[in-house]
Structures are given as structure tokens and as C-alpha cells.
Amino acid sequence: MKNKNPNILTMKRKETFAGYFFISPALLFYSIFFIFPVTFSFLISFKRWNMLRPLSSSPWIGFRNYIYLFTRDDLFKASLINSVIYAFVTVFLTLSIALLIAVVLLNIKYAVVWRFIFFAPIVTPQVALGIVWGYLYDPNRGLLNSILSFFGIPTHHWLTDPSLALFSVMITAVWAGIGGPLLIFTASLKGIPDLYYDAAKIDGANAIKRFWYITLPLLRPTLLFTIITGLLGAWQVFDLIYIMTRNAPAESVWVVSLYMYQIAFQSLRMGRASAAAFILFLIVLVITLIVLRIFKKGGIEGYE
Template structure:
């Protein structure tokens, strides 16, 4: 009994912090999502009304929400595989015995992760500027007409995806490197003795041994990419023609541009439900694959 009390005493500070700065705000947001909390209620709390699930019902019948969800799903569906391929490829290159100056390249490839998103996004805006951007200058040098990367609805989201992959793949690269270094070298040596090619070693040794790491990295990447906000906010402001408006960007506009805090809270919880469902499906599929 004394041991149990001591354990709770040691856990109490952390539990208090979690309760104050996580559980209470989440509970407050859930309550807000069931009200019409807006600028009028902010000025006078007596204007606040309980509306139940009306905010959710309105959002589900709002074309802009489905458009934002479509943009977010597109960003996740394209960006996550590209990020995983880039991070795994970089990890394998740095883990190769042929690689030189590994500490330098690890630091260089990881540096974008710890760089401020806003600062780097501003630089990318200049790089992809239609008139004086470096990318269009290179294309012009090889005879390709300038492309309006951030002003054309067809190119704006691919440009943001490219930026997000470059910005974040270094984090997954470090995790993959740890997973690769945990694979026994004897397995590769035995495969080489049996005459297995590098491709077969990758298929039958690297991928199966990396499966737990791959599942964890995939879930973390999907969760992070569903929360797309800073990139379109800085680079395109949700445009052009709302082609880069994500669910989180819609939540920001509802809450801090139009001051519909009840609707913004409903957007947040709808996004949470979607992310929870996708994560549950990914975990279920990974477990089913493990059983097979």
C-alpha cells in the first residue's frame, strides 16, 4: 500500500500538468463544439447557446469542408509514400559501408527537421516564384516555359508536398537508421553466400525486419501529414482558388478569422475522428499481416 501511494505521489505532478494543459483544453473544446460560441458570445457570454450536434451537421453539408478534406487526403496519400521512400532510401545509403562522412550527411539531412517551418517556407516561396525564382530560372535555361508553382491550382499542392517531404523526411531517416542497425549482419552475410542479389536481400531481409519500424513511422507520418497547416498558411494562404485549404487551415479560418469558435472546435474533433479511424485501420492491417 505504501508503495502504491509513493507511486501516485511521484506521478501526481505529471498527471496534474497533463490534466491542466491537455485534458481540460480538450474537454473545453468538446463543449465548445456543441455551442454556437462566436464573436457575440465572446463579447457577452449570455449570447452563448447550446446547439448540440448542429455544428457537425452543418460542416458535413458544407462543400468547403469536403474540399478541404479532399486536399488533406491528397496530401497524405501522395506525401506519406514519398516521405517513407525518401527517408528509407537515405537511411540505407547512410547505413551502407560505402558511405563516407556519415556524421556530416546525417546532420545535413536532419537539419531541415529542426529548422523553423515558417522561415524555410518563405525561402521556398522565393525559390518557386514565377518571375525571379531559382527553379524557373533553371527551367528557362533548358528551354522549359516558366511554371506558376504556387499560383496554379494544378501545381500548388504538389509544390507544398515536395516542400513537406524535404522538410520532414530526415526525422524518419534517423528512425529507419536505428532499425537498419538493429538487423544482424549475419543475415546479409548468409544471403550473400547463398547468392542472393541486393534486391532479394532487401525484399526478404530488410523489409521484413523493418516491419515494426515501418508501421510506427507510417502511423507517425500519417498523423503528422493530416495536420497540414503551416505550409499552405505561409506559402499560399489556402489558395489559389482554395486548392491548398486543408482541414486544419479551415479550422484556423473558422476560429481566428471568422471567430466561429464552436464550428472550429467541431472541425478539430471531426479531424480527430478521421485520424483515429485511419490509425486504427493501419494497426489492424499491420496485425493481420503479422498473423499471415
């Protein structure tokens, strides 16, 4: 039956219909490529399964995958610790450097050129960056050691020395990751009215004080955003470590994504690999919530 005078009810119904129509592709996608995989991973994390056998005939082993990872699997524990170190150190360094550069570059000419320079690594495949930096780090002919020895600084086996390898990858990651946050910081710095700084100058605040008491507090929402997205990206690091560290001892450089890749697709232990992925997910979730909490306490309106 057609209603020629649309009343509120049909309007509402029409909106619901239109809304669901427009999100239906996304909804369908997330059901297939999100709800199913997460449920499936969760279930097989309680199984012993190698993908070659049918799933139905693989045994349920309860929490044994999880218990094994935490009690007997030193490589997993090392990978987990490396992931945490990697994520926090890279995000901290990347954001600090990006913020400093953003402040310095704020009133400088040729911003486009600078933007370009810092963006080059972001649009380049990390595989290529990893290979190139692998050569730069080469202990015998690498550019880095050549430069260091030119200045009389002792050279190192950057990617094979267990105490250095992860750190070397982090340098590359920081180098490659500055561009994005730099741009976001620049956008928000431009939003701070000059008035605040002028007032502070009259009160006699020096540049460092102005940065600490005006810039940083006003950047809180941006910092929250960059910290959370930065950490979410860093937990998942794979390419650089996979490419750069194949000659370093596994326990010194592996992160959870590499562990998961090797255990799932080289050792075919799907259950254990899924359990590892879930443990990392829980840690990511908790840390994300803690970061949100810390920032909320400081009193900013939340992001969705």
C-alpha cells in the first residue's frame, strides 16, 4: 500500500532501509572476513590442528596451547617481550622526533619539499626499505659503517649482533615512520592560536615553557590519536623484521607476528599460532584501554 503523505513513521522506516542498504556491503564483508575468522581462530586455539587433517578429527586440547606458550615456549615469550619493546620504543621515538620536527618546521619555507622528504619512506614498500637498509647496515661494505669509521667511531655488526639487531630495525622503523605523525602534528599545531603564545611571552615564559604548558596540553587529543594508531601499527610489524633479521638469532629479534607466521605456515601448528595471536590481541586491547584511560583522566573529550 502506498502512502502519499509520508508521516514520521514511514520516514523513519525509509531511513532505516536506506541506511542498511548503504552499509550492507560493509556489513556483509565484516561478517565474512571478521566475525568468522575471529570465532574460528578462537575455536582452533583450543585444538591441535595442522590444516592437512580435517578440522573435525583434530583433538580438543583445552587450554594446553596457551599453557604451553607461557610455560615451555621460550621463543614465544621472547617474541612477546620483543613486540612490547619494539612497539613502545618505536612509537615513543617516532612521535617525539616527529613532534620536534613539526614544531621546528612550522614557520619555515618550502614546507612541501620537507613533506616530500619525510613521506618518501611511507609510500615505499617496506620490503624495499628493509633490503636497502640491510645493505646500509652491512658490517663490511655498508654505508653506515663506512661513515662511522670515517669519523673514527667504532663499527658494529648491526643486524647480526643479538644485542643490537632489534634496535637497528627500530632505527629503520622510526626513520620510515616520521612522515605521518609529522603531518598530523603540523595540522594541529597550526590550529593553536598565536594569541596563547603571545600572552605567555608577555608573562616571560621561554620557548621550552611555552611548549610544555601550552603546546603539549593542547595537543593531547592529537597525541592520543597518534599514540593509539602508532601502537596498533607497531604491534603488527612484520615486513622489516622478516626482511632484515634473518641472520640474527630468533629470540633476539622475533616479534609475535613473525612467531605466528613461522609456527602456522612452517611448523603447521595452527592451534598454537592462533593462541599466540589471541594473547597478543588481549595485550593490545588492554594497553589501548589503558592509554585511553590515561588521556581521559587528563580531561579531554574522547574519540569514538
